[in-house]
Amino acid sequence: MATVFPFSAIVGQDEMKLALLIAAVDQKVGGVLAFGDRGAGKSTAVRALAALLPKMKTVVGCRYNCDPDQPERYCEECREKVKHGKVKTAQVPVPVVDLPLGATEDRVVGALDLERALAKGEKAFEPGLLARAHRGFLYIDEANLLEDHLVDLLLDVAASGENVVEREGLSIRHPARFVLVGTGNPEEGELRPQLLDRFGMSVEVKTPDTLPERIEVVRRRDAFETDPEGFVAAWAKEETKLRRKISQAKERLPDVTVSDAALERAAKLCMTLGTDGLRGELTLMRAARALAALEHDKTVTDEHLKRIAPSALRHRLRRNPLDDAGSSVRVDRALAEIFG
Amino acid sequence: MSIEVAWSDAVTAAQLFAVDPVGTGGVLLRSRAGPVRDRWLAMLRAALPPEQPYKHLPLHIADGRLLGGLDLSATLLAGRPVAERGLLSEADGGVLVVAMAERLQSSTNVYLTAAMDAHETAVERDGLSLRMPARFGVVALDEGLEDEFSPAGLRDRLGFHLDLDQFAWRETDDFPISLDDIRAARERLANIKVESEQIEAVCTAAAALGIISLRAPLLAIRAAKASAALFDRTKIEQDDITLAARLVLAPRATVFPQQEQPDQADEPPPPEPPPPEDDNQDNNDQEQQTPDIDKALDEVILAAVKAAMPPGVLEAMRASAGRARARSAGKAGELQKSKKRGRPAGSIRGELRDGSKLNVIETLRAAAPWQPLRRRQAEGRNGSAPRILVEKDDFRIARFKQRTETITIFVVDASGSAALHRLAEAKGAVELLLADCYVRRDQVAMISFRGTIAEILLPPTRSLARAKRSLAGLPGGGGTPLASGLDCAFMLADSIKRKGQTPTVIVLTDGRANIARDGAPGRPQAEEDAKTSARQFRVAGISSVVIDMSPRPGPQAEAFAKEMDARYLPLPHADATVLAQAVTAATRQD
Numbered sequence: 001m002a003t004v005f006p007f008s009a010i011v012g013q014d015e016m017k018l019a020l021l022i023a024a025v026d027q028k029v030g031g032v033l034a035f036g037d038r039g040a041g042k043s044t045a046v047r048a049l050a051a052l053l054p055k056m057k058t059v060v061g062c063r064y065n066c067d068p069d070q071p072e073r074y075c076e077e078c079r080e081k082v083k084h085g086k087v088k089t090a091q092v093p094v095p096v097v098d099l100p101l102g103a104t105e106d107r108v109v110g111a112l113d114l115e116r117a118l119a120k121g122e123k124a125f126e127p128g129l130l131a132r133a134h135r136g137f138l139y140i141d142e143a144n145l146l147e148d149h150l151v152d153l154l155l156d157v158a159a160s161g162e163n164v165v166e167r168e169g170l171s172i173r174h175p176a177r178f179v180l181v182g183t184g185n186p187e188e189g190e191l192r193p194q195l196l197d198r199f200g201m202s203v204e205v206k207t208p209d210t211l212p213e214r215i216e217v218v219r220r221r222d223a224f225e226t227d228p229e230g231f232v233a234a235w236a237k238e239e240t241k242l243r244r245k246i247s248q249a250k251e252r253l254p255d256v257t258v259s260d261a262a263l264e265r266a267a268k269l270c271m272t273l274g275t276d277g278l279r280g281e282l283t284l285m286r287a288a289r290a291l292a293a294l295e296h297d298k299t300v301t302d303e304h305l306k307r308i309a310p311s312a313l314r315h316r317l318r319r320n321p322l323d324d325a326g327s328s329v330r331v332d333r334a335l336a337e338i339f340g
Numbered sequence: 341m342s343i344e345v346a347w348s349d350a351v352t353a354a355q356l357f358a359v360d361p362v363g364t365g366g367v368l369l370r371s372r373a374g375p376v377r378d379r380w381l382a383m384l385r386a387a388l389p390p391e392q393p394y395k396h397l398p399l400h401i402a403d404g405r406l407l408g409g410l411d412l413s414a415t416l417l418a419g420r421p422v423a424e425r426g427l428l429s430e431a432d433g434g435v436l437v438v439a440m441a442e443r444l445q446s447s448t449n450v451y452l453t454a455a456m457d458a459h460e461t462a463v464e465r466d467g468l469s470l471r472m473p474a475r476f477g478v479v480a481l482d483e484g485l486e487d488e489f490s491p492a493g494l495r496d497r498l499g500f501h502l503d504l505d506q507f508a509w510r511e512t513d514d515f516p517i518s519l520d521d522i523r524a525a526r527e528r529l530a531n532i533k534v535e536s537e538q539i540e541a542v543c544t545a546a547a548a549l550g551i552i553s554l555r556a557p558l559l560a561i562r563a564a565k566a567s568a569a570l571f572d573r574t575k576i577e578q579d580d581i582t583l584a585a586r587l588v589l590a591p592r593a594t595v596f597p598q599q600e601q602p603d604q605a606d607e608p609p610p611p612e613p614p615p616p617e618d619d620n621q622d623n624n625d626q627e628q629q630t631p632d633i634d635k636a637l638d639e640v641i642l643a644a645v646k647a648a649m650p651p652g653v654l655e656a657m658r659a660s661a662g663r664a665r666a667r668s669a670g671k672a673g674e675l676q677k678s679k680k681r682g683r684p685a686g687s688i689r690g691e692l693r694d695g696s697k698l699n700v701i702e703t704l705r706a707a708a709p710w711q712p713l714r715r716r717q718a719e720g721r722n723g724s725a726p727r728i729l730v731e732k733d734d735f736r737i738a739r740f741k742q743r744t745e746t747i748t749i750f751v752v753d754a755s756g757s758a759a760l761h762r763l764a765e766a767k768g769a770v771e772l773l774l775a776d777c778y779v780r781r782d783q784v785a786m787i788s789f790r791g792t793i794a795e796i797l798l799p800p801t802r803s804l805a806r807a808k809r810s811l812a813g814l815p816g817g818g819g820t821p822l823a824s825g826l827d828c829a830f831m832l833a834d835s836i837k838r839k840g841q842t843p844t845v846i847v848l849t850d851g852r853a854n855i856a857r858d859g860a861p862g863r864p865q866a867e868e869d870a871k872t873s874a875r876q877f878r879v880a881g882i883s884s885v886v887i888d889m890s891p892r893p894g895p896q897a898e899a900f901a902k903e904m905d906a907r908y909l910p911l912p913h914a915d916a917t918v919l920a921q922a923v924t925a926a927t928r929q930d
Contacts (some may be wrong), residue, residue, distance in 0.1 A: 117708030
């Protein structure tokens with residue numbers, strides 16, 4: 001694996017970085033969709049996040065990354081193991097799995113292990129990318145160009161948290177809960193609304209437009225390319241700090257309280273914007289809590305709601321093509337109306 | 341800039357690319373096929389180490405061949421899965437030449453640019469999960485005519501943009517590039533550092549030239565490093581920077597840099613970097629640099645870029661930037677058979693009949709569990725068995741979703757006779773339909789006609805953002821050149837059909853043609869021309885709808901609808917929503 005550009009060295013792009021950090025603190029917030037200019041560092045940020053995530057505990061040898069703290073969610077193999085005594089556990093990096101365009105269905109959901117079947121005549125299941133991404137992140141670059149049948153598949157699994165495989169005489173089900181992270185360029189085409197809805201937050205990414213920022217981007221990029229190891233070492237301290245910030249926020253998260261007033265504000269905001277369904281409200285509250293945890297606050301305040309509302313809501317507005325204002329503008333308008 | 345200097349720049353670009361193919365990204369070679377292009381390519385080939393890969397990427401390469409996958413014959417021979425490298429990883433360490441880049445399939449482009457970014461290919465196909473290194477430079481051969489371009493994402497990643505069509509054969513000459521020089525420069529490249537001020541200057545100049553992408557200044561810096569390495573300098577000098585700016589930044593400029601004080605404007609362009617064999621170069625450089633020292637480097641860069649840009653080029657560039665993705669079918673497309681068979685959608689058990697495609701991996705999977713049993717049986721019968729026994733029952737046929745993409749072409753009468761407010765409703769209807777279209781993954785295009793001409797306002801697109809931008813500027817008023825409008829729509833519909841997609845044409849007009857095909861006013865000739873244009877649709881069997889938007893629907897529009905074999909919908913007072921619904925209903929019935 002090549003050296004990855006450090007997360008903390010990314011210039012600007014505050015909204016995208018914050019959304020990714022929130023997703024890292026609370027996976028239940030749902031995924032992040034980063035749409036915007038090409039070459040603005042979307043993929044860089046996602047890959048950098050992988051290096052930043054605190055490790056997680058898994059059952060040793062489990063192909064589905066089962067969580068030893070949640071035996072009720074064990075896969076079948078782990079259930080068998082438990083019957084024969086205690087399972088061994090280990091700390092492993094949180095998976096950030098690439099779903100490359102052009103991936104075939106058998107690799108995504110998993111299929112009969114061809115090698116073992118051909119060589120030994122054994123019927124064994126070879127888990128796919130969905131199994132690998134369990135409890136981690138599934139990253140789709142150019143999400144708007146993903147084949148339709150793969151999108152359908154993802155929608156199904158993302159909704160149920162379980163991957164059901166019925167093929168080649170295999171009948172397997174295994175847990176598959178992952179945070180969906182997608183990037184894309186709107187000029188290449190829009191995302192299907194059903195898939196859009198699966199993302200907890202969506203951020204708009206723009207190439208930095210102030211000269212000092214632009215110069216800093218190029219300067220750091222050049223420094224990284226000239227001496228990747230040295231550059232990463234120079235940023236190691238910042239990275240450690242950020243990693244600690246995430247783990248501490250994760251610990252604090254259960255203690256962050258949400259007042260009734262905040263709940264009411266969130267509901268009002270969603271009503272004003274006419275977002276479909278309850279998902280918007282839920283995501284907004286969860287994201288605001290994660291933000292509060294990241295910033296050492298004990299309760300969710302208006303300030304948190306205001307900051308995270310655009311990312312949590314802008315992709316849930318009912319589309320009105322005759323309203324020329326973009327969805328970000330509409331969210332801002334509603335925020336001004338409610339919070340004054 | 342004289343032709344000789346331009347050609348010498350083209351040669352220098354080949355040298356710099358040869359020094360650092362991966363870093364500089366590549367070369368966009370906008371040129372028709374011909375001796376000049378061949379000459380340039382031959383020069384480049386000679387400058388590249390022969391032991392390194394030099395691969396060609398054909399236009400319609402299959403995904404499996406591009407990315408890699410299962411090597412079928414080796415798999416069957418070995419009795420276990422054997423992976424095969426794709427073209428992208430075969431090009432690792434060398435150069436990949438992309439033919440007819442202006443017609444590159446969008447999927448191929450995505451795989452290609454992803455590999456350029458990651459320097460590797462990730463393959464999750466055919467039961468294989470592989471990562472293979474793929475570090476290569478790209479030469480994109482772009483034969484696009486006026487508004488045909490290779491994909492913007494690819495162009496953005498290619499450092500050098502050359503236009504070879506400006507050269508006549510006799511204006512070019514062979515410039516022997518010494519392979520040893522290139523090899524030596526490659527050795528030196530890693531040690532060349534760029535100063536912080538130089539980065540600032542390049543970024544400032546790029547911003548002044550209206551270049552938004554941050555890849556451009558980065559590529560310019562890498563080109564400057566390659567230049568320093570080529571001319572055997574220990575660090576990047578001003579000449580390297582100005583050369584890189586000319587080659588990388590100038591072709592991307594969208595804004596002409598601000599006019600400066602006269603004394604600077606008259607500054608002669610920096611001298612050409614002399615050929616590498618000039619040993620006195622270093623000393624000259626030192627001397628030349630001193631007088632410039634108090635002048636900001638970014639101004640020197642801008643002056644160099646300015647000198648490299650003949651007037652007129654900028655206008656052409658600006659026009660092209662807006663239509664960068666407007667890719668219509670070129671002439672070559674006529675011979676191309678449509679490859680679109682829909683999207684793959686799994687496989688089913690079935691027989692191998694004419695035209696059906698075997699899904700080999702799934703077939704092998706189906707056969708696999710039975711191998712020990714079958715082998716025993718086969719050995720019992722005749723003592724020996726092939727490695728893998730596949731029977732008819734195992735065959736799995738690949739299924740494709742047959743639904744082809746529909747492209748709805750709106751032909752909007754923007755003349756004075758069609759009231760202006762109708763135009764607004766038509767725009768609204770297009771946007772409403774578009775909002776609906778991406779759910780079905782369909783596309784929308786729009787043609788308007790007024791005065792004496794018709795133009796494609798919105799090339800086929802799925803992007804709402806793009807559509808809004810194009811529609812915002814639609815003016816109204818003038819004569820009604822119905823024939824030209826229909827001709828334009830027919831050409832677009834025809835090219836869409838050739839790509840294997842399905843065009844549907846929606847004409848919004850009152851049918852009162854008064855401008856003939858040749859632009860001359862006069863009702864009788866205009867109507868005659870419009871009828872002949874309309875007949876093309878019937879002959880070609882292109883489904884169409886005529887929406888009569890005059891306040892009192894009359895026989896004219898209905899007559900055209902008949903000639904076109906189109907559905908006729910009189911909608912005198914329809915607003916955008918009604919229009920959109922009518923169109924949806926009319927096209928669904930087809």
